[in-house]
Amino acid sequence: MEYISRYEYEKFVESTREQRMKWFKEARLGMFIHYGLYSQLGTGEWSQANENYTVKEYERLAGSFAPKENCCDEWCALAKAMGAKYAVFTTRHHEGFSLWDSKANPYNSVNFIGRDLVREFVDACRKYGLKIGLYSSLMDWHHPDSWKCANDAEARKRFTDYIEALNVELLSNYGKIDVLWYDVSCPITSAEGWDSINRNYRLRKLQPHIIINNRSMLDEDFGTPEGYISADGNHYFESCLTLTNLAWGYVDAEQAHPFMKTPKQILRDLHLCTCKGGNLLLNISPAQDGSVPADTVETLTTVGNWLNVNGAAAYGEKYPTAPVYSANTLTAVSADKDLKTFYLWNWVWPKNGEMRFGGYMEAPRKISYLSSGKEIDFTFDGHRILLHGLPPSPPDKICGVTVLKMEFDAPPKHKFRSYYPQMWSGNDFSDGNNEW
Numbered sequence: 001m002e003y004i005s006r007y008e009y010e011k012f013v014e015s016t017r018e019q020r021m022k023w024f025k026e027a028r029l030g031m032f033i034h035y036g037l038y039s040q041l042g043t044g045e046w047s048q049a050n051e052n053y054t055v056k057e058y059e060r061l062a063g064s065f066a067p068k069e070n071c072c073d074e075w076c077a078l079a080k081a082m083g084a085k086y087a088v089f090t091t092r093h094h095e096g097f098s099l100w101d102s103k104a105n106p107y108n109s110v111n112f113i114g115r116d117l118v119r120e121f122v123d124a125c126r127k128y129g130l131k132i133g134l135y136s137s138l139m140d141w142h143h144p145d146s147w148k149c150a151n152d153a154e155a156r157k158r159f160t161d162y163i164e165a166l167n168v169e170l171l172s173n174y175g176k177i178d179v180l181w182y183d184v185s186c187p188i189t190s191a192e193g194w195d196s197i198n199r200n201y202r203l204r205k206l207q208p209h210i211i212i213n214n215r216s217m218l219d220e221d222f223g224t225p226e227g228y229i230s231a232d233g234n235h236y237f238e239s240c241l242t243l244t245n246l247a248w249g250y251v252d253a254e255q256a257h258p259f260m261k262t263p264k265q266i267l268r269d270l271h272l273c274t275c276k277g278g279n280l281l282l283n284i285s286p287a288q289d290g291s292v293p294a295d296t297v298e299t300l301t302t303v304g305n306w307l308n309v310n311g312a313a314a315y316g317e318k319y320p321t322a323p324v325y326s327a328n329t330l331t332a333v334s335a336d337k338d339l340k341t342f343y344l345w346n347w348v349w350p351k352n353g354e355m356r357f358g359g360y361m362e363a364p365r366k367i368s369y370l371s372s373g374k375e376i377d378f379t380f381d382g383h384r385i386l387l388h389g390l391p392p393s394p395p396d397k398i399c400g401v402t403v404l405k406m407e408f409d410a411p412p413k414h415k416f417r418s419y420y421p422q423m424w425s426g427n428d429f430s431d432g433n434n435e436w
Contacts, residue, residue, distance in 0.1 A: 002202055009197045017221055020211050021236055027085035028274055028314045032240055032283035033075050034248040036093045037061040040288045044247030048095050048141055062112045071290025076124035078292055082300040083307035088133030088181050089121045096142025104165035107142055122174045133179030134170050139186045150187040164199045171206045182215040191217035229272045237278040241269055250285040253293035263302040263399040270314055271345050274334045277320035306398045309371045313343035313403045325414055327357050339411035344404040349394035355387040361413035369395060370403040
């Protein structure tokens, strides 16, 4: 087996990171798919632990597990329709049930139902042109060494060997994989304890183009804030969010419906990720049989329809505009990397036919509707841009989020909003430099 020092490993990863991350920083939107034995219970993916099922009690779910034919195809078709560029699938959640033909783990879907769902998922991703992400939990409630390994050296060796064997299977048997998505590094509390440096080095040798997240106690390629949107100091990040904030695994669709995000709320999350330089990984929770609830399909298809028209505001490498550039209280900005084209996402549309943006010190060359290209009349008075003749209701009829495209010949000078004192010292006119 190959071994490497932490310093050598970090230099090895860094040497190819920009090349490997190119597609990721342009993708902006991915679909997370939480599906497993827990889906049958309808109480979320942590049911085994939260409800104190014994291992024997929980194992019975494997006998009744019955995903419908072509469920993976339906998930990936929906991801494509949503506008996602990649998908990440829970190949083995904390419950320890592998959804592939695993020789390292007999507790798997092929042995119980004769189905390799990882194979079906990978094939469906390729069919719909999606980058492929495989989720792999480090925690395992089914394996007898999964908690002993914290304090028992022999158990630790057995368990870390088991974890590596599982991931070798995933990265050896399904062709090119784009993302290895670790989760929950419990109960071991260090990368050295997990042997993450050597394991990930060996796994990267199997898939040289792969990107790995930061949940094996190493920074690796990108951060994964969960339930909130923030770079958290990571150069690359991906915020993973749920549709309802109730659970990641399936919860009764009818009762969960009142908690579901609207398309406009999802677009707001997507904008916040985009303007901070990151991606949104939006989770779906297939039902017991692997079907996707109708309200989820409707919501995500609406998002996709909007992106078909307005995708330029989100996709591609963007300048991390927040909080450098602003628009107004009810309008948010994303901008292309060269800072010559700005996209104004309007959450609430003005009824008086006017809109203004403070802080811009130079006039744009052109302002238009992104969806139609129709130009908008505006004036510039040295410290703000004023739009005129806007319709009384938002032109966007998909979900009410109209995007305006503002084009400059060069990156515009900008002061944060106004000359009134702000909390962002130095980014406003309260320094005395308030002559227009």
